[in-house]
Amino acid sequence: MLLFTPGPVAVCKEVALAQTKEMITHRGKEFQTLYKNLCEKIKKMVDATSVHVITGSGTAAIEANIQNALGKDGVALVLSNGAFGDKLASHSKVYYRTIFHRFNNAQGIDLKVAKPYIDQAIEQGAQLLCMTHHETSPGILNKITEVCSYAKEKGLLTLIDGTSAFPAYKFSHIHDKVDFYSWASQKAAACPPGIAVISLSEDALRAIDSSPVRCNYLNLKEYIKKQKENFETPTTPAISLLWALEKSLELIEKEGLDNFVAKHKKYADYVKKEIKKMGFELVVSEEFSSNTVVAFYTKKNKELNALLQTKYNVKLGGGHADWKETTLRFCVMGDVDLEKIKYGLESLKKAKEELGL
Ligand SMILES: Cc1ncc(COP(=O)(O)O)c(C=O)c1O
Incomplete structure (x- = not known):
C-alpha cells in the first residue's frame, strides 16, 4: 500500500534493515557510543543544549x-488550532493551572493573533507557553519563531510540540527561542513508530532542575543524570529503533538538511497545485500551509479513501478533529518520491470521477 499518511509513514529499506542488527545490551560501551553519537548529532541539528531519546x-x-x-x-498558557494543540492542553491540565485558547477555522498562530492572549496570560500568572509547531490535524505551520521570541522576551518558558515538524522543517532552539521541543520517529524522520526525541535549551535545563518529580519513567532529571554519568538511558530503550533513527539521520545528512526540507516543500507545493486543479478546496491558507500535510475538502471522504485503498493501493490520511467528516489529507512524509506522488494524485483523480464528486 502506498502511504500518503501523516504517520506512521512508509519506511525505506535501509532504515528498516538497520533494525535487524545483532542485539546489544543498553549497559555497555557499544550502546553508549550509539546513544552519544545520536544525541550529539541531533544536538547540532537543532542547536540544543541537551538531547534525549524517549522510548x-x-x-x-x-x-x-x-x-x-x-x-x-x-x-501554563496553551494556544491551539487543532487536535494536537487541544491535547497539549489536556496534558498541561494534569499538572498545572492551564489557560487555554483555541483558534478555529484553521487559523494559523502568528504573533498578531497570539500576542493579546500571551499578554493576558502573563497578567494571570502564566510562566510557560505551549503550542504545536505543525498542527497535523489540517496541516498548519504555526509561526513559532515570532511567537516564542515574544514570549521569551516577556519572561515565559516556551514548549513546542514538534511531533510532525522536524526534520521536514528546520528548527533551532537558539533562532526559534524554544526551551522544550520534541518530535517523533514515525513522522518526517521516516522511521517506524516507537521513539521520540526531546531537545532542551539552557533555560529548560534550569527549569527541570527546580521542578518536582511527578513520575518516574518520564522524569527528565534521571535522563540528564544517566547521560552525564555514562551516556546511557535510565530504562531499557528501543535499541532497534535507535539504529533506525541513526540510519535515517545519516541519509538526511547525506542529502543535506536544507535539501531534505526543500524536497518536502516541492512535493507539498506540487500536491497542492494538482489537488486544486482537480477542483478540491484546500483547508489551510497559503500563509500557514504545510510542507507535509495537505488537507482538502471533499464530499464522501471515507468512501473516497476506501476506494483509493481497495482499487488503487493508495491510502491518504483521513480527516481529523474539526475536519474529520469533511476532508482528507494527502501527506508527503516518509519514503515517497515524485513518481509515487504522481501515481497517488492520478488515482485520486480517477477515484473522484468514479464517485461522481
Ligand atoms: C502534532 C502532534 N502532536 C502529537 C501527536 C501524538 O503523537 P503520538 O501518536 O506519536 O503519541 C501527533 C500525532 O500525530 C501529532 O501530529
Whole structure:
C-alpha cells in the first residue's frame, strides 16, 4: 500500500534493515557510543543544549517536557488550532493551572493573533507557553519563531510540540527561542513508530532542575543524570529503533538538511497545485500551509479513501478533529518520491470521477 499518511509513514529499506542488527545490551560501551553519537548529532541539528531519546510515542516526549517544566503552582498558557494543540492542553491540565485558547477555522498562530492572549496570560500568572509547531490535524505551520521570541522576551518558558515538524522543517532552539521541543520517529524522520526525541535549551535545563518529580519513567532529571554519568538511558530503550533513527539521520545528512526540507516543500507545493486543479478546496491558507500535510475538502471522504485503498493501493490520511467528516489529507512524509506522488494524485483523480464528486 502506498502511504500518503501523516504517520506512521512508509519506511525505506535501509532504515528498516538497520533494525535487524545483532542485539546489544543498553549497559555497555557499544550502546553508549550509539546513544552519544545520536544525541550529539541531533544536538547540532537543532542547536540544543541537551538531547534525549524517549522510548514511547510522541506523546511520551510531550508529557515528559510538560511535567518537568514548572514548579508546584505552575501556570501554563496553551494556544491551539487543532487536535494536537487541544491535547497539549489536556496534558498541561494534569499538572498545572492551564489557560487555554483555541483558534478555529484553521487559523494559523502568528504573533498578531497570539500576542493579546500571551499578554493576558502573563497578567494571570502564566510562566510557560505551549503550542504545536505543525498542527497535523489540517496541516498548519504555526509561526513559532515570532511567537516564542515574544514570549521569551516577556519572561515565559516556551514548549513546542514538534511531533510532525522536524526534520521536514528546520528548527533551532537558539533562532526559534524554544526551551522544550520534541518530535517523533514515525513522522518526517521516516522511521517506524516507537521513539521520540526531546531537545532542551539552557533555560529548560534550569527549569527541570527546580521542578518536582511527578513520575518516574518520564522524569527528565534521571535522563540528564544517566547521560552525564555514562551516556546511557535510565530504562531499557528501543535499541532497534535507535539504529533506525541513526540510519535515517545519516541519509538526511547525506542529502543535506536544507535539501531534505526543500524536497518536502516541492512535493507539498506540487500536491497542492494538482489537488486544486482537480477542483478540491484546500483547508489551510497559503500563509500557514504545510510542507507535509495537505488537507482538502471533499464530499464522501471515507468512501473516497476506501476506494483509493481497495482499487488503487493508495491510502491518504483521513480527516481529523474539526475536519474529520469533511476532508482528507494527502501527506508527503516518509519514503515517497515524485513518481509515487504522481501515481497517488492520478488515482485520486480517477477515484473522484468514479464517485461522481
Ligand atoms: C502534532 C502532534 N502532536 C502529537 C501527536 C501524538 O503523537 P503520538 O501518536 O506519536 O503519541 C501527533 C500525532 O500525530 C501529532 O501530529
